[in-house]
Amino acid sequence: MNALIIVDLQNDFLPGGALPVPHGDEIIALANKLQRKFELVLATKDWHPPDHGSFAANHPGKKPGDRIMLDGIEQILWPVHCVQNTYGAEFAPAFDTSRIAHVFHKGVERSIDSYSTFFDNAHRRETGLADYLKKRSVKNIYLMGLALDYCVKYSVLDARHLGLNTRVILDGCRGIELEHGDIDRALDEMIQAGATILKSADL
Ligand SMILES: [Zn+2]
Numbered sequence: 200m201n202a203l204i205i206v207d208l209q210n211d212f213l214p215g216g217a218l219p220v221p222h223g224d225e226i227i228a229l230a231n232k233l234q235r236k237f238e239l240v241l242a243t244k245d246w247h248p249p250d251h252g253s254f255a256a257n258h259p260g261k262k263p264g265d266r267i268m269l270d271g272i273e274q275i276l277w278p279v280h281c282v283q284n285t286y287g288a289e290f291a292p293a294f295d296t297s298r299i300a301h302v303f304h305k306g307v308e309r310s311i312d313s314y315s316t317f318f319d320n321a322h323r324r325e326t327g328l329a330d331y332l333k334k335r336s337v338k339n340i341y342l343m344g345l346a347l348d349y350c351v352k353y354s355v356l357d358a359r360h361l362g363l364n365t366r367v368i369l370d371g372c373r374g375i376e377l378e379h380g381d382i383d384r385a386l387d388e389m390i391q392a393g394a395t396i397l398k399s400a401d402l
Contacts, residue, residue, distance in 0.1 A: 202337045203237040204328075205230050206316060206344025206351050207245050208294050211280040211287035213345075218280040220346045223373045224291070229399055230343060230371065231295040236402055239300055239337065241328070243316040245281035245350070246288060246304035253312040254279045264377070270310040272321050275377075281306070303328045305350075315353035317361065329361055339364045341402075343371025348385040359392040366395045368402070 211217040213224045234240045247253070252269045255261045255276035265276045281288040290296055303326045305313035313319040317328050332340070340363050342351055351372050358365040367389060374382040386396060 200238050200335060200337050201339045201341065202239040202241055202332065203233060204316065204340055204342050204344075204354070205240070205242045205299075206342060206354060207243055207281075207346075208291055208344055209244060209281055209287065210289055210291060212245075213291055216280070217278050217287050220373050220375050223345050226343065226345070226371050226373060227291055227293050229368075231293075233343070233368070233371065233399060233402065234295065234298045237341070239335070240298045241301055241303065241331075242290070242296070242299045243303045243305060243326070243328075243344075243350070243354075244288060244290075245306050245313075246283050247281050247306045248309055249279075249282050250309050251282075251306065251312075252310050253277050253306070269312070270321075272311075274312055274320075283307075301331060303331075314350045315357045316350065317354060317357040320353075332363065337363075339366070341366045341368055343368040345373060347372040347374035348377075348381040349375060352385040352389060355389045355394045356392050359394055364395075365389075365393070366397055368399050369396050370399050 212220045255263045256279050261276050263278045305326050311319045355365050376382050
Protein backbone atom coordinates (compact mmCIF):
# COMPACT_ATOMS: atom_id res chain seq x y z
CA MET A 200 0.00 0.00 0.00
CA ASN A 201 1.14 3.55 -0.76
CA ALA A 202 0.76 6.21 1.89
CA LEU A 203 0.82 9.96 1.46
CA ILE A 204 2.26 11.79 4.47
CA ILE A 205 1.54 15.51 4.60
CA VAL A 206 3.98 17.26 6.92
CA ASP A 207 3.06 20.22 9.12
CA LEU A 208 0.61 22.09 6.90
CA GLN A 209 -0.19 24.39 9.83
CA ASN A 210 -1.05 28.08 10.06
CA ASP A 211 2.19 29.09 11.76
CA PHE A 212 4.23 27.72 8.85
CA LEU A 213 2.25 29.66 6.26
CA PRO A 214 2.79 33.29 5.19
CA GLY A 215 1.43 35.46 8.01
CA GLY A 216 2.20 32.79 10.61
CA ALA A 217 4.79 32.82 13.38
CA LEU A 218 7.41 30.83 11.47
CA PRO A 219 6.41 31.27 7.85
CA VAL A 220 7.86 29.09 5.14
CA PRO A 221 8.01 31.27 2.01
CA HIS A 222 5.23 30.33 -0.44
CA GLY A 223 4.07 27.57 1.92
CA ASP A 224 0.45 28.32 1.03
CA GLU A 225 1.10 27.34 -2.58
CA ILE A 226 1.08 23.62 -1.72
CA ILE A 227 -2.37 23.51 -0.13
CA ALA A 228 -4.28 22.98 -3.39
CA LEU A 229 -1.88 20.20 -4.39
CA ALA A 230 -2.22 18.55 -0.96
CA ASN A 231 -5.99 18.49 -1.46
CA LYS A 232 -5.75 17.12 -5.00
CA LEU A 233 -3.11 14.43 -4.39
CA GLN A 234 -5.00 12.81 -1.52
CA ARG A 235 -7.36 11.20 -4.02
CA LYS A 236 -4.48 9.24 -5.51
CA PHE A 237 -3.65 7.44 -2.26
CA GLU A 238 -5.40 4.70 -0.28
CA LEU A 239 -3.89 5.98 2.95
CA VAL A 240 -3.39 9.64 3.83
CA LEU A 241 -1.60 10.66 7.03
CA ALA A 242 -0.59 14.04 8.38
CA THR A 243 1.68 15.45 11.04
CA LYS A 244 1.54 18.43 13.35
CA ASP A 245 4.29 20.28 15.11
CA TRP A 246 2.68 20.42 18.56
CA HIS A 247 4.64 22.24 21.24
CA PRO A 248 3.88 23.05 24.87
CA PRO A 249 4.20 26.83 25.60
CA ASP A 250 7.47 26.29 27.49
CA HIS A 251 9.13 24.37 24.66
CA GLY A 252 12.92 24.48 24.59
CA SER A 253 13.08 25.34 20.87
CA PHE A 254 11.52 28.77 21.47
CA ALA A 255 14.05 31.63 21.71
CA ALA A 256 11.58 33.41 24.01
CA ASN A 257 12.15 30.70 26.63
CA HIS A 258 15.89 31.44 26.79
CA PRO A 259 16.67 34.90 28.22
CA GLY A 260 19.00 36.91 25.98
CA LYS A 261 18.60 34.56 22.99
CA LYS A 262 16.95 35.27 19.67
CA PRO A 263 15.59 33.14 16.82
CA GLY A 264 18.42 31.67 14.79
CA ASP A 265 20.77 31.35 17.78
CA ARG A 266 22.06 27.87 18.57
CA ILE A 267 22.15 26.43 22.07
CA MET A 268 22.69 23.04 23.68
CA LEU A 269 19.35 21.63 24.77
CA ASP A 270 19.49 18.51 26.93
CA GLY A 271 22.77 17.47 25.32
CA ILE A 272 22.09 18.18 21.66
CA GLU A 273 22.41 21.27 19.49
CA GLN A 274 19.19 23.19 19.00
CA ILE A 275 18.44 26.09 16.66
CA LEU A 276 16.11 28.55 18.37
CA TRP A 277 12.87 29.50 16.63
CA PRO A 278 10.11 32.03 17.23
CA VAL A 279 7.24 30.72 19.36
CA HIS A 280 5.22 28.54 16.95
CA CYS A 281 2.67 25.74 16.82
CA VAL A 282 1.71 25.94 20.48
CA GLN A 283 -0.75 23.18 21.35
CA ASN A 284 -4.41 24.12 20.97
CA THR A 285 -3.75 27.51 19.38
CA TYR A 286 -4.76 28.79 15.93
CA GLY A 287 -1.13 28.68 14.78
CA ALA A 288 -1.02 24.94 15.38
CA GLU A 289 -4.21 24.25 13.47
CA PHE A 290 -4.16 22.98 9.91
CA ALA A 291 -4.55 25.63 7.24
CA PRO A 292 -8.28 26.38 6.82
CA ALA A 293 -8.16 25.60 3.08
CA PHE A 294 -6.49 22.23 3.67
CA ASP A 295 -8.99 19.39 3.16
CA THR A 296 -8.47 17.06 6.11
CA SER A 297 -11.48 14.80 5.51
CA ARG A 298 -9.42 11.89 4.16
CA ILE A 299 -6.67 11.99 6.78
CA ALA A 300 -6.68 8.66 8.63
CA HIS A 301 -4.44 9.76 11.47
CA VAL A 302 -2.53 12.84 12.64
CA PHE A 303 0.85 12.30 14.33
CA HIS A 304 2.09 14.94 16.77
CA LYS A 305 5.74 15.84 17.28
CA GLY A 306 7.75 18.17 19.46
CA VAL A 307 5.45 17.53 22.41
CA GLU A 308 8.18 17.32 25.05
CA ARG A 309 9.63 20.53 26.48
CA SER A 310 13.24 19.38 26.52
CA ILE A 311 13.62 18.07 22.97
CA ASP A 312 12.62 19.18 19.49
CA SER A 313 11.42 16.89 16.74
CA TYR A 314 11.89 17.78 13.10
CA SER A 315 11.24 14.22 11.96
CA THR A 316 7.74 12.81 11.85
CA PHE A 317 9.15 9.50 13.16
CA PHE A 318 11.48 10.32 16.08
CA ASP A 319 12.58 13.29 18.16
CA ASN A 320 15.95 14.84 17.29
CA ALA A 321 17.82 12.56 19.70
CA HIS A 322 15.90 9.44 18.59
CA ARG A 323 14.70 8.91 22.17
CA ARG A 324 10.99 8.87 21.54
CA GLU A 325 8.82 7.73 18.63
CA THR A 326 5.75 9.51 17.33
CA GLY A 327 4.02 6.20 16.58
CA LEU A 328 4.21 6.65 12.82
CA ALA A 329 6.74 3.83 12.27
CA ASP A 330 4.55 1.32 14.14
CA TYR A 331 1.44 2.54 12.39
CA LEU A 332 2.99 1.93 8.97
CA LYS A 333 4.43 -1.44 10.00
CA LYS A 334 1.08 -2.73 11.30
CA ARG A 335 -0.50 -1.89 7.95
CA SER A 336 2.40 -3.28 5.93
CA VAL A 337 2.99 0.09 4.29
CA LYS A 338 6.37 0.02 2.55
CA ASN A 339 5.97 2.90 0.13
CA ILE A 340 5.60 6.41 1.42
CA TYR A 341 5.29 9.73 -0.38
CA LEU A 342 6.03 12.90 1.53
CA MET A 343 5.05 16.48 0.93
CA GLY A 344 4.75 19.51 3.19
CA LEU A 345 6.72 22.05 5.20
CA ALA A 346 9.51 22.68 5.48
CA LEU A 347 11.56 20.82 2.90
CA ASP A 348 14.92 21.54 4.55
CA TYR A 349 13.78 20.64 8.10
CA CYS A 350 10.81 18.46 8.90
CA VAL A 351 10.49 16.88 5.47
CA LYS A 352 14.22 16.20 5.22
CA TYR A 353 14.58 14.63 8.66
CA SER A 354 11.45 12.56 8.13
CA VAL A 355 12.85 11.26 4.86
CA LEU A 356 16.21 10.38 6.44
CA ASP A 357 14.47 8.46 9.26
CA ALA A 358 12.16 6.74 6.79
CA ARG A 359 15.18 5.50 4.86
CA HIS A 360 16.75 4.23 8.10
CA LEU A 361 13.54 2.32 8.69
CA GLY A 362 13.85 0.76 5.24
CA LEU A 363 10.81 2.46 3.71
CA ASN A 364 10.69 3.18 0.00
CA THR A 365 10.59 6.93 0.27
CA ARG A 366 9.55 9.44 -2.35
CA VAL A 367 9.51 13.19 -1.98
CA ILE A 368 6.99 15.17 -4.03
CA LEU A 369 9.15 18.17 -4.85
CA ASP A 370 6.43 20.58 -5.97
CA GLY A 371 4.49 19.62 -2.85
CA CYS A 372 7.20 21.06 -0.59
CA ARG A 373 8.57 24.49 0.23
CA GLY A 374 11.73 25.22 2.21
CA ILE A 375 12.80 27.80 4.80
CA GLU A 376 16.34 28.31 3.42
CA LEU A 377 17.58 29.76 6.74
CA GLU A 378 21.01 29.64 5.17
CA HIS A 379 21.52 29.99 1.43
CA GLY A 380 21.72 26.56 -0.20
CA ASP A 381 19.84 24.68 2.53
CA ILE A 382 17.22 23.40 0.10
CA ASP A 383 19.77 22.07 -2.40
CA ARG A 384 21.77 20.46 0.41
CA ALA A 385 18.61 18.87 1.79
CA LEU A 386 17.77 17.39 -1.60
CA ASP A 387 21.31 16.00 -1.92
CA GLU A 388 21.13 14.42 1.54
CA MET A 389 17.78 12.80 0.82
CA ILE A 390 18.99 11.40 -2.50
CA GLN A 391 22.21 10.13 -0.84
CA ALA A 392 20.03 8.34 1.71
CA GLY A 393 18.21 6.55 -1.08
CA ALA A 394 15.07 8.64 -1.41
CA THR A 395 13.55 9.42 -4.78
CA ILE A 396 12.63 12.99 -5.66
CA LEU A 397 9.71 13.27 -8.06
CA LYS A 398 7.09 15.73 -9.24
CA SER A 399 3.35 15.44 -8.68
CA ALA A 400 2.82 15.15 -12.44
CA ASP A 401 4.70 11.80 -12.28
CA LEU A 402 2.13 10.28 -9.92
ZN1 LIG B 1 8.61 23.29 16.02
